[in-house]
Amino acid sequence: xxxxxxxxxxxxxxxxxxxxxxxxxxxxxxxxxxxxxxxxxxxxxxxxxxxxxxxxxxxxxxxxxxxxxxxxxxxxxxxxxxxxxxxxxxxxxxxxxxxxxxxxxxxxxxxxxxxxxxxxxxxxxxxxxxxxxxxxxxxxxxxxxxxxxxxxxxxxxxxxxxxxxxxxxxxxxxxxxxxxxxxxxxxxxxxxxxxxxxxxxxxxxxxxxxxxxxxxxxxxxxxxxxxxxxxxxxxxxxxxxxxxxxxxxxxxxxxxxxxxxxxxxxxxxxxxxxxxxxxxxxxxxxxxxxxxxxxxxxxxxxxxxxxxxxxxxxxxxxxxxxxxxxxxxxxxxxxxxxxxxxxxxxxxxxxxxxxxxxxxxxxxxxxxxxxxxxxxxxxxxxxxxxxxxxxxxxxxxxxxxxxxxxxxxxxxxxxxxxxxxxxxxxxxxxxxxxxxxxxxxxxxxxxxxxxxxxxxxxxxxxxxxxxxxxxxxxxxxxxxxxxxxxxxxxxxxxxxxxxxxxxxxxxxxxxxxxxxx
Numbered sequence: 220x221x222x223x224x225x226x227x228x229x230x231x232x233x234x235x236x237x238x239x240x241x242x243x244x245x246x247x248x249x250x251x252x253x254x255x256x257x258x259x260x261x262x263x264x265x266x267x268x269x270x271x272x273x274x275x276x277x278x279x280x281x282x283x284x285x286x287x288x289x290x291x292x293x294x295x296x297x298x299x300x301x302x303x304x305x306x307x308x309x310x311x312x313x314x315x316x317x318x319x320x321x322x323x324x325x326x327x328x329x330x331x332x333x334x335x336x337x338x339x340x341x342x343x344x345x346x347x348x349x350x351x352x353x354x355x356x357x358x359x360x361x362x363x364x365x366x367x368x369x370x371x372x373x374x375x376x377x378x379x380x381x382x383x384x385x386x387x388x389x390x391x392x393x394x395x396x397x398x399x400x401x402x403x404x405x406x407x408x409x410x411x412x413x414x415x416x417x418x419x420x421x422x423x424x425x426x427x428x429x430x431x432x433x434x435x436x437x438x439x440x441x442x443x444x445x446x447x448x449x450x451x452x453x454x455x456x457x458x459x460x461x462x463x464x465x466x467x468x469x470x471x472x473x474x475x476x477x478x479x480x481x482x483x484x485x486x487x488x489x490x491x492x493x494x495x496x497x498x499x500x501x502x503x504x505x506x507x508x509x510x511x512x513x514x515x516x517x518x519x520x521x522x523x524x525x526x527x528x529x530x531x532x533x534x535x536x537x538x539x540x541x542x543x544x545x546x547x548x549x550x551x552x553x554x555x556x557x558x559x560x561x562x563x564x565x566x567x568x569x570x571x572x573x574x575x576x577x578x579x580x581x582x583x584x585x586x587x588x589x590x591x592x593x594x595x596x597x598x599x600x601x602x603x604x605x606x607x608x609x610x611x612x613x614x615x616x617x618x619x620x621x622x623x624x625x626x627x628x629x630x631x632x633x634x635x636x637x638x639x640x641x642x643x644x645x646x647x648x649x650x651x652x653x654x655x656x657x658x659x660x661x662x663x664x665x666x667x668x669x670x671x672x673x674x675x676x677x678x679x680x681x682x683x684x685x686x687x688x689x690x691x692x693x694x695x696x697x698x699x700x701x702x703x704x705x706x707x708x709x710x711x712x713x714x715x716x717x718x719x720x721x722x723x724x725x726x727x728x729x730x731x732x733x734x735x736x
Contacts, residue, residue: 223249223342224537226361226375228349229382230254232263232325233505233522235332237379239277240530242339246537249373250336251363252382255345257329260482261409264437264445265290265516266323267599268315270523272625272710275316276635282331283323288440290320290516292596293424295570297583302594303428304570304586309598312689314624316633319600320516322439347371352378352391352501359500377500377533381526384489386507392498399558401490401512401565403572404450406459408469409481412442416477420444426514426571430579433571435514436472443481446472447513449572456485488512488568490561496550504529509557514567515602517560525553531708532610535733540662545610545736552609559604610707610736612714612728618699619714623706626669626687634692635710637685639665642713642729643706644722646682647693650702651719653682660726661733669693705729 225241227234230252242248266287274280295304308319337343346366353360359378363371380388389396412420420436427434435447448468450459458464460483466475492509496502505522529549535541570586573579606620623645625634641663646653648670656666666682669692687693696702701715703722716725 221249221373223247223373223375225249225377225379225533226251226359226373227341227379227381228252228388229380229386229505229507230333230336230343230345231381231383231505231522232329232332232519233526234379234381235329235336236273236277236523237381237504237526237530238336238341239332239339240527241534242336242341244530244534244538246534248336248339248341249344249375250341251344251347251349251361253346253348255366257326257333259326261325261439261443261445263325263519264322264439265513265520266321267517267520267603268313268317268319269622270520271317271321272315272635273523273527275633276640277335279331279335283328286327286440287321287323288438289318290322291423291438293426294421295426295428295586297428297586298430298576298579299583301583301587303583304426304590305594305596306599306602307596309600312627312691314600314691314695315622316625316627316635319598322437322443324440324443325519344371349382349387349391352388354499354501357500375500376537377502379502379504379529380507381504381522382507384506384510386503388501389493389503389507392501394493394495394498394501394503396491396510397494399490399492399561399565401488401561401568403488403512403568404454404456404485405488406448406450406456406465406468406483406485408446408448408465408483409439410444410446410469410473410478411481412444412473412478414442416473417442420472428571428573428579428582430574430576432468433574435571437516444473444478450485460485490565492554492557492561494554496554497546502529502546502549508553509561511557511561511564512568514564514571515560515599517564521553521557521560524556525549527709528553534708535662538662541733542736545733548609548736552606555608556604556606559607563602563604606711610713610732611711612705612725614714616699616701616715616717618695618701618704618712621699621712623704623710623712624691624695625710626685626692627689629686629688634669634685634687637683638667639663641665641708643667644703644726645669645692645706646703646719646722647696647701648684648686654720654723656723656726660723661730664726669696
């Protein structure tokens with residue numbers, strides 16, 4: 220019997236990030252997985268700027284960059300091939316310091332995340348299967364079975380179930396999933412295309428909103444291309460994965476002479492979310508807590524948001540700096556965010572999955588009319604919801620719950636590369652002098668000023684000054700009518716003030732909220 224602060228069941232990307240973040244914070248972490256190595260085929264294919272910023276702050280970004288590519292626009296093409304909707308990234312400067320969206324190759328990225336968790340000091344119990352969870356007054360007894368069938372037991376103060384859609388942790392804990400009314404069968408095919416064939420394929424992602432056979436085409440890194448093809452009700456999900464049938468379905472674009480089949484799998488694209496994300500000392504994350512259709516490429520991103528959100532809160536609880544009830548805000552925030560994003564994804568999915576030709580024609584005319592008869596691009600960043608509930612300030616200031624930007628500083632570094640992790644108070648450079656702030660207002664808080672090149676600057680001994688190159692932070696302050704923003708450790712804004720004299724009040728509110736959770 221070995222004691223751990225946290226036992227994480229599941230060593231996919233969500234579990235690996237949670238393990239690395241918690242081990243970095245000095246906690247004793249065990250990670251359990253039935254498999255001994257990463258799955259060698261791609262599953263997730265999309266990342267966004269928030270996750271790239273997370274990878275940057277974990278110190279793995281340089282190793283991951285060779286396996287990613289900037290995500291091109293997504294064009295929705297209707298019954299007659301016309302563009303009925305178009306999504307793309309807003310142009311630079313990029314608010315988070317990274318392009319808004321990327322495609323990536325999962326196996327090497329997941330391998331790097333696993334290595335990062337191991338190097339942080341997490342204990343890896345690979346080839347082990349979870350058998351039982353027994354909750355005590357202040358810990359969980361975790362019963363495992365190793366690859367030889369021998370029993371292994373450990374104690375943990377908390378257990379994180381990051382063990383996927385068929386989560387054993389969720390089943391053993393009695394937590395459930397709520398059906399959000401989306402369930403469609405699809406074939407997903409990953410292909411490596413010959414170099415001389417790539418030029419003949421679309422350079423953008425395409426949603427073929429064709430009633431006869433809805434399909435999605437995704438541009439991956441290098442020669443990697445993905446097709447997602449909706450199945451008919453009378454099609455056998457097993458038979459459709461046979462190579463001969465796969466090539467028939469891909470014949471519109473590629474064939475065995477022009478591409479190599481990498482992976483084919485059938486899925487039911489689900490929309491489900493757990494009503495409750497924790498039960499005592501057991502907490503769900505990633506696909507164990509939610510699943511969404513892939514039409515915005517947010518599945519893995521949502522799991523990594525879970526991991527980062529949970530890790531900073533669990534760190535404070537384990538260190539005795541916040542009560543256990545702070546963890547309740549994790550489920551509140553993430554459930555609400557996931558549910559609202561799934562609603563948006565379902566709307567896009569309904570556009571794509573329409574099988575009735577008359578309804579599809581009406582859909583096309585409606586969407587074209589909404590664009591004024593031309594092609595209008597919707598920015599993907601504008602689709603993402605902000606946090607509305609959980610550990611954020613009271614009141615209605617517009618900046619709270621948003622992800623604070625990461626400007627590039629004149630020395631070439633990004634903001635997070637210059638600041639200590641944890642709570643941060645960021646002040647607009649030309650705001651008035653800061654009032655006196657109690658040094659212990661929040662655990663480990665860092666204070667910094669952000670200034671545009673032409674801003675009036677006030678020097679203060681407790682606040683470092685950073686001059687940004689593209690005014691992304693200054694513009695954010697102006698847009699939200701704010702002069703200071705209090706950031707949580709995951710870079711979401713706890714709250715803002717429009718009057719610098721209100722900074723102590725904001726800090727006190729956050730400190731009291733943290734102590735009372």
